[in-house]
Structure formats: C-alpha cells, structure tokens
Amino acid sequence: xxxxxxxxxxxxxxxxxxxxxxxxxxxxxxxxxxxxxxxxxxxxxxxxxxxxxxxxxxxxxxxxxxxxxxxxxxxxxxxxxxxxxxxxxxxxxxxxxxxxxxxxxxxxxxxxxxx
Amino acid sequence: xxxxxxxxxxxxxxxxxxxxxxxxxxxxxxxxxxxxxxxxxxxxxxxxxxxxxxxxxxxxxxxxxxxxxxxxxxxxxxxxxxxxxxxxxxxxxxxxxxxxxxxxxxxxxxxxxx
Numbered sequence: 001x002x003x004x005x006x007x008x009x010x011x012x013x014x015x016x017x018x019x020x021x022x023x024x025x026x027x028x029x030x031x032x033x034x035x036x037x038x039x040x041x042x043x044x045x046x047x048x049x050x051x052x053x054x055x056x057x058x059x060x061x062x063x064x065x066x067x068x069x070x071x072x073x074x075x076x077x078x079x080x081x082x083x084x085x086x087x088x089x090x091x092x093x094x095x096x097x098x099x100x101x102x103x104x105x106x107x108x109x110x111x112x113x114x115x
Numbered sequence: 116x117x118x119x120x121x122x123x124x125x126x127x128x129x130x131x132x133x134x135x136x137x138x139x140x141x142x143x144x145x146x147x148x149x150x151x152x153x154x155x156x157x158x159x160x161x162x163x164x165x166x167x168x169x170x171x172x173x174x175x176x177x178x179x180x181x182x183x184x185x186x187x188x189x190x191x192x193x194x195x196x197x198x199x200x201x202x203x204x205x206x207x208x209x210x211x212x213x214x215x216x217x218x219x220x221x222x223x224x225x226x227x228x229x
Contacts, residue, residue, distance in 0.1 A: 004158070033216060042119075042205055042219035043159070056214040091158055095215070102215060106151075106158035 002027070004094050004107035005074075012113045013082045021077040021110045025094030032075045033104060034067060037089040049075060079112075087114045117142040117208050121220035129228050130198055136191040136223045138180075138206030146208040148189040149217065150180055153203045162204070165189065176200075201227045 005024040013019050025032050030051055035043040048056040049069035060067070064082075069075040079086055089111045093104035122137045140146065147166050151159040163174040170182040180191045189206060203224050207217040 031215075035217075035219075040221070042121075042221040043217070045216040045218065048214050048216055056216060059216070093159075093217075103161050103164065104215075104217060106160070108156075108158045 004092060004105050006090075006092050006107035006110050008110060009108060010111050010113070012115065014115050015083055016081050019079040019082050019086070019112055021079075021090050021092075021112070023075040023077070023092030023094075023107060025075070025092075026105055029094035029096045029105070031095045031097060031102075032069050033093045033095075034075075034077050035091045035093065037091060037109070039088075043091060046077070082112075082114045084114045087112055117146060117210060117218040119206050119208055119218055119220035121206055121223050123223050124221065125224045125226070127226045127228060128196055131195045133194050134192065134196050134200075134225065136204050136206075136225065138189045138191065138220060140187050140189065140206070140208050142187075142208060142210065144213075145211045147211065148180075148182060149207040149209070150174075150178070150189070150191050151205045151207060151219075153205065153222075155202075159205065162191075196225070196227045198227050198229060201225060 032049045034046040037043045045059040047060050047067045064080045066078045089109045091109045092107045095102040095104045118141045120139045149164045150162040152162045153159045163172045165182045173179045178193045203222045205222045206220045209215045
C-alpha cells in the first residue's frame with residue numbers, strides 16, 4: 001500500500017510564475033490536509049479538503065493560493081504569482097474518518113524555492 | 116483556538132542517556148495530542164498519540180508521553196536514546212469535534228551524540 005505521494009519533490013520558480021503542487025492520498029483515504037513549513041518554524045495548517053469539497057480553509061492566504069481535490073485525480077495546491085516569501089516546504093497529509101483523533105499520514109513534501 | 120509551545124528548540128544528548136522533550140498547549144476546548152517525528156528531508160511520522168483513557172502512552176520504539184491535564188502538558192520521554200533517534204520532534208494538538216487540523220509546535224531538534 002503506497003503512502004502519500006507528492007510531486008514534484010523540489011520546485012523552483014521565478015517571482016510572478018505559478019506553482020502547482022500535487023498530492024495523491026493513501027488508498028482509501030478521502031481527507032486531505034495541506035501544511036506549510038517555513039524555515040525554523042513548525043508546520044502551519046493551510047486547508048482541509050474532502051473529495052470535491054473544501055471543508056476548512058482558515059489557514060489559506062486570502063490571495064494567490066487555492067486548493068482543490070477533484071473526484072478523480074490528486075489534490076492540487078496552486079500558488080499564483082509566487083513571491084520569495086512563498087519559499088517553504090509544503091506537506092500534504094491524508095486520513096480516513098472514524099471516531100476522531102485520526103492519524104494523518106504525511107507525504108515527503110514539496111520544497112518550493114522562489115528566485 | 117489552540118496553541119502549542121515546545122520550550123526547547125534544540126536538545127543535545129549522549130547515546131544511552133535519558134531525554135525529555137517538553138510540550139505545553141493551550142486550548143479552550145478538549146484536544147487530542149500527538150507527537151510526530153521528522154527525519155531529514157522526509158515527511159512527518161506519527162510517534163504516539165493521546166485520545167482518551169490512560170494518560171501514559173507508549174510508542175513501539177521506547178518513547179512514552181504523559182498527558183497532564185492540570186499542567187496542560189504532554190512531555191515526551193525516552194529512558195535511553197540511540198544515535199538513530201536523532202531527528203526533529205513535533206508536538207501537535209487537534210480540537211475534539213473540529214476539522215481535525217493539527218496545530219503544531221515549532222519543533223525540537225534532538226541530536227544524539229556518541
């Protein structure tokens with residue numbers, strides 16, 4: 001059973017370009033979370049999605065960032081017109097719902113560098 | 116809202132010594148508590164979690180953590196560390212009945228020296 005897959009592992013963009021980060025959850029998982037890790041910081045929650053629905057986007061910046069989890073295919077985190085401050089590691093996690101306190105399984109992350 | 120404080124950003128210890136990584140949290144509602152470990156250039160792996168019941172929880176590789184509600188703490192301990200325990204450790208909470216998003220501390224880098 002493959003774990004959470006993220007690609008690309010490393011992404012370099014110039015200021016003003018778009019970045020697309022992909023996440024394939026573990027088989028059987030229908031809940032996806034995105035987190036951002038800045039240097040010397042812990043992970044910060046960005047968004048929680050289920051298939052075709054955004055459940056909680058309280059951690060998403062108001063502009064330039066969007067996320068989706070379509071019925072078919074991976075979840076996508078999209079950053080438009082990237083700036084140097086967007087450089088970070090972006091982690092995706094997946095889980096399946098049960099009674100609460102579900103373990104979130106993390107992918108290896110995508111390290112975004114904005115030049 | 117929840118917040119998590121990990122008091123030590125770096126903890127160096129010698130092999131076979133005991134270690135304690137401290138974690139305190141703040142929340143207006145009940146929470147689940149987690150410890151995750153991150154090895155270099157990898158994602159996070161769950162080490163152990165407290166949901167309910169016994170306040171002492173253990174992992175398969177010798178770590179344990181104790182939930183102390185009165186002190187709002189969830190410190191991680193290991194009586195004898197190995198070189199392979201060198202990693203970054205993150206304490207996290209999620210609110211009961213919420214979206215189950217994790218709120219993380221800033222992490223503690225544990226370095227085990229020979």
